[in-house]
Amino acid sequence: MKRHLTSMAAAAALLVAGMHAGHAAEALSVLHWWTSGGESKAIRVLKDDMSKQGYEWKDFAVAGGSGTAAMTALKTQVISGNAPSAAQIKGPLIQDWADQGVLVTIDQAATDWKSHLPAPIDQAMKSGGHYVAVPFSVHRINWLWINKADLDKVGGQPPTTWPEFFALADKFRAAGITPVAHGGQPWQDMTIWETVVLSQGAEFYRKALIDLDQKTLTSPQMVQVFETVQKIRSYFDKAYHGRDWNLATAMVISGSGGMQFMGDWAKGEFLNANKKADVDFVCAPAPGTAQAFTYTADAFVFFQQNGKKDATPGQLAMARTIMSPAFQEQFSLNKGSIPVRLDVPMDKFDSCAKKSRADEQATLKSGSFFPSLAFGELQSPVTAGAITDVVTTFMNSNEDAKEGVRKLAAAVQVK
Ligand code: BGC
Numbered sequence: 001m002k003r004h005l006t007s008m009a010a011a012a013a014l015l016v017a018g019m020h021a022g023h024a025a026e027a028l029s030v031l032h033w034w035t036s037g038g039e040s041k042a043i044r045v046l047k048d049d050m051s052k053q054g055y056e057w058k059d060f061a062v063a064g065g066s067g068t069a070a071m072t073a074l075k076t077q078v079i080s081g082n083a084p085s086a087a088q089i090k091g092p093l094i095q096d097w098a099d100q101g102v103l104v105t106i107d108q109a110a111t112d113w114k115s116h117l118p119a120p121i122d123q124a125m126k127s128g129g130h131y132v133a134v135p136f137s138v139h140r141i142n143w144l145w146i147n148k149a150d151l152d153k154v155g156g157q158p159p160t161t162w163p164e165f166f167a168l169a170d171k172f173r174a175a176g177i178t179p180v181a182h183g184g185q186p187w188q189d190m191t192i193w194e195t196v197v198l199s200q201g202a203e204f205y206r207k208a209l210i211d212l213d214q215k216t217l218t219s220p221q222m223v224q225v226f227e228t229v230q231k232i233r234s235y236f237d238k239a240y241h242g243r244d245w246n247l248a249t250a251m252v253i254s255g256s257g258g259m260q261f262m263g264d265w266a267k268g269e270f271l272n273a274n275k276k277a278d279v280d281f282v283c284a285p286a287p288g289t290a291q292a293f294t295y296t297a298d299a300f301v302f303f304q305q306n307g308k309k310d311a312t313p314g315q316l317a318m319a320r321t322i323m324s325p326a327f328q329e330q331f332s333l334n335k336g337s338i339p340v341r342l343d344v345p346m347d348k349f350d351s352c353a354k355k356s357r358a359d360e361q362a363t364l365k366s367g368s369f370f371p372s373l374a375f376g377e378l379q380s381p382v383t384a385g386a387i388t389d390v391v392t393t394f395m396n397s398n399e400d401a402k403e404g405v406r407k408l409a410a411a412v413q414v415k
Contacts (some may be wrong), residue, residue, distance in 0.1 A: 004178070007060055013026045013074075013168050017166075019129065023282050025056075026056070026312060026313065026314040027055070027056040027057075027058050027085075027270045027314075027316060028050060028055050028056065028057055028058065028085040028086060028314045028315070029058040029061060029084040029085050029086075030058065030084060030085065030086045030087070030300075031058060031060040031061075031062065031073065031074055031077065031084040031086070031087040031088065032060070032061055032062075032070065032072040032087070032088040032300075032377050033061065033062050033063065033064055033065070033066070033067040033069070033088060034061065035061050035062075035063040035064075036065075036244075036245075036246040036265075036268070036269060036334060037246070037268070037269060037272040037273075038246075038265060038267075038268020038270075038271060038272040038334060038335060039265060039268060039335065040061075040266060040268045041268070041272055041334045042331050042332075042334040042335035042339075043061075044334075045302075045331050045334060046138055046318070046321065046331070047059070047231070049321050049327060050314075050317070050318060050321065053321070055314050055317065055318075058094040060073075060077075060084055060144070062351060065183075065185065065187065065188070065244060065245045065246070066187040066245075066374075066375060066376075067088065067116035067376075068187065070087075070088065071089075071093070074087050074089075074091060077093035078100075078102060078301070078303065080302070081299060083304065083312065084303060085300055085302060085303065085305060085312070085315055085318075086300045086301070086302050086315065086318055087300065087303065088298060088300060088304075089133065089297070089299060089300070089301045090124075090133075090297060090299050090375070090376055090377060091124065091296075091371065091375070091376040091377040091378065092376070092377075092379070092380055093381065094124060094127070094132060094133045094301055095127055096381075097131045097132075097301055098127035098128070098197045098301075099127070102303055102304055103127075103132045103301050103302060103303060104132070104302050104303070104304055104309065104310060104311040104312075104315060105130040105131060105132055105302065105311065106131050106132065106133075106134065106302060106311050106315065106316060106319045107121065107131050108311070109128050109131075109134070109311075109314055109316045109319040109320070109323070110125075110131040110134075110323075111318045113131065113323060114117055116323075116341045116342055116343055117135065117340060117341065117342065118138070118340070118342065118360070118364055118369070119364075120369070121135055121138070121184045121297045121340060122263060124299075124377075125170055129267070131301075132301055133299040133301045134299060134300050134319040134323055135297045135298070135299045135322075135323075136297070136298040136299065136300075136322055136328075136331060136332075136335075136337070136340060137297070137298060137328070137331060137332045137335060137337035137338060137339055137340050138295050138296075138297055138337055138338050138340050138356070139263045139264050139265060139295060139296045139297070139298070139335075139336070139337045139341075139375075140141070140263065140264050140293055140294070140295055140337075140338075140356045140359070140399075141191060141194070141195065141259060141263045141295065141296060141372045141374065141375065142164075142195050142198055142286045142289040142293065142294045143262065143263065143264055143266070143281070143283050143284070143285065143286065143352075144158070144159070144259055144260070144261055144284050144285070144286045144287070145249070145252055145259060145260045145261075145262060145263070145266050145270070145281055145282070145283060146158060146252070146258060146259045146266070146281065146282040146283075146284065147177075147252050147253070147255045147258055147259075147280075147281060148278070148279065148281055148282050149255055149279055150172060150177050150255050150258045151168075151174075151258075151282060152170060153175060154168070154171035154174075154175050154177075155171075156168045156172075158282055158284035159284070159287050160284075160287060160290065161287050161288060162199070162228055162287050162288065164287065165287045166231065168258075168259075169235045169258070172235075172258035172259075173235065177255070177256065177257065177258045178235075178236070178237040178251060178256060178257045178258065178262070179235035179257075179258050179259065180235040180236055180257070180258070180259055180260070181236075181237075181248040181249070181250045181251035181252050181256075181257030181258070181259065181356065182236045182240045182243070182248055182260070182261075183240060183242070183243035183244055183245050183247065183326065183340060183389065184240045184241040184243060184351060184395070184396065185243075185245075186241055186388050186389075186391075186392040187374060187375075188245055188248075188262075189388075189392045189395045189396075190373070190374035190387075190388050190391055190392070191227070191261055191262060191263070191374050192229060192232060192261045192286075193229050193374075193391045193394075193395070194209070194294065194372060194373050194374045195261055195279060195286045195289060195294070196225050196228050196229050196232075197209060197222075197225055198286070198288075198289045198294055198370070199228075199286065199287055199288030199289050200221050200224070200225060200288070202291065202366075202367070202368035202370070204216065204221060204327060205292065205294075205368075205370055206370070208222065209370075209373045210370070210378065211381075212330055212379075212383070212412045214316040214409055214412075214413070216250070216270050217405070217408055217409045218294075218405055218406075222401055222405050222408070223401050224401075225401075226394060226404040226405060227362075227401045229395065230394075230396070230401060232261075233262065233395055236257065237257075244408075245262060246266075246269055247264070249262065249264070249266045249269040249270070250269070250273075250288070250390055252266075252281065253269065253270055253273050253275060253280075258368055259273070261286060262353065263296065263301045263372075263375070263386060264283070264336040264337055264353075265335060265336050265337070266325065266335060267281075267336030267353075268335050268336035269336075270336075271334070271336065272334075275399060276286045276309050276350070277350040277351050278350075280353055283351075283355070285351035285359070290359075291363070291366070291368060292363060292368040292369075292370065292373075293356075293359050293360055293363040293368065293370065294372040295360075295370070295371065295372060295377070296371075296372045296375035296376075296377050297340055297377070298337075299386065300318070300319070300322065302315040302318075302319070323341065325339075325341060325343065325344050327346075327410050328335070328340065328341045328344045329344050329348065332349070332353070333339065333346075333348060333349065335410070336352075336353075337356075338353050338356045338357050338360065363368070373387065374388075375414075383412065385407065385411065385413040387411060387413065389411065390407045390408045390411050391404075391408075392402065392409075393407075
C-alpha cells in the first residue's frame with residue numbers, strides 16, 4: 001500500500017512538472033505529404049514517439065507526391081495566420097522561409113548535429129548560422145527498381161548502360177510486361193530526365209544543372225539526353241498520364257510493370273507490401289550512374305507560434321526526436337531511405353540501403369554527391385519550375401530533341 005501511494009505521488013509530481021514545462025497540453029500541428037502506404041508507416045513512428053512524450057499530434061497531411069500541393073497549402077496556412085508547428089520543407093525553400101522571418105531557430109536541440117551530418121546537408125539546415133531545420137534521412141534518386149520474377153523470366157540482368165537497358169525493355173515488352181512503369185506528372189518526368197542527365201557523367205550534371213552553363217545545356221550531349229528520354233517514353237504503357245508514383249510502383253510490385261525510375265521511397269512501398277530486396281525486387285543505380293548519387297534530404301522547419309520568436313518545448317522535443325539515432329533507424333527502415341545521421345548502425349538494413357550508404361560515402365569523397373534538381377534541392381523554385389515546364393512539355397508531345405534543348409537553354413537564360 002505504501003509503495004503504491006509513493007508511486008502515485010511520484011506520478012502526480014511528474015504530471016505537475018510536465019504541465020509546468022508546458023508539455024502535457026501542447027498540440028503540434030504537422031504539415032507533410034507522406035500519404036502513401038510506406039510513407040504513412042514512416043511518419044507514424046514520429047507521431048507515436050511524440051505521443052509517448054505527451055504531445056498531441058494534429059496531422060495535416062496533403063496528398064501529392066513530391067509535395068507540390070503541400071507547398072501551396074503551407075503558403076495559405078501561413079498567410080492566414082495559421083502556420084503549423086512543423087512543416088516538411090527542403091532545399092533552398094528552407095532559406096526562403098527563414099528569410100520571411102516566420103521560423104524559429106532550434107540551436108538548442110542541435111548541439112552535436114554538425115559532427116553527425118554530411119556537410120552539405122548540415123549546411124542546408126541553417127540560416128544565418130543558426131539551425132532552422134532538422135533532417136530526417138537521405139533518399140537516393142538515381143535508382144532503377146526491377147521486379148525480380150520478371151527479370152528472371154526474361155533471363156535478364158540489371159542494366160548498367162542504356163543499350164543494356166533498352167535490350168531488357170525489349171525483352172519485357174516481348175513477354176507482355178510493361179517495360180517502364182511511369183506516372184506522367186511533371187516531377188516524375190523530371191526524375192527520369194535528371195537521371196539521364198546524370199548518366200552523362202558527374203561533370204556534365206554539375207555544369208548543366210548546378211552551373212546552368214549554356215555551352216553544356218546546348219551541347220550535342222544534351223541533345224542525346226533528350227533523345228534517350230524520348231526513347232524511354234516509348235516503353236511506358238498508354239495509361240501513364242497523371243498516374244501517382246506509388247501506383248506505378250504497385251505495377252512493379254505486382255510484376256505487370258518491369259522497371260521504375262524512382263527515389264528509394266519506392267522501396268518503402270515494396271516493404272509495405274512485404275516484398276524483400278534481392279528476392280522480390282532488385283535495386284540498381286540507373287544506367288550509367290553507378291559512380292554518382294543524386295539525393296534529397298527531407299526536413300522539418302518550425303514556425304513561430306502565437307507571435308513568440310522562440311521554439312516551443314514541443315518543437316524542440318520534435319527536433320531532438322527526429323535526430324535521435326533510434327528514430328533515425330526506424331524511420332528509414334520504413335521509408336526506404338538511409339539515416340541522415342552517419343553514426344546510425346546499418347546492420348538492420350537491406351542490401352539496397354547498405355549500397356546507398358556505401359555510395360553516399362564514396363560520392364561524398366569523389367565530389368559526385370549531388371542535390372537533386374527534380375526534388376527542389378538545387379535551384380530556386382522559379383528556375384527549377386522553368387526547367388520542369390520544358391521537360392514535361394517535351395515528354396508529353398512529339399517535340400524534336402533539338403527543339404527541347406533550344407527551349408531548355410532559353411528557359412534557363414530568362415531566369
Ligand atoms: C520526398 C519523399 C517522398 C516523395 C514522394 C519526395 O519529395 O523527399 O520523402 O516520399 O517526395 O512523395
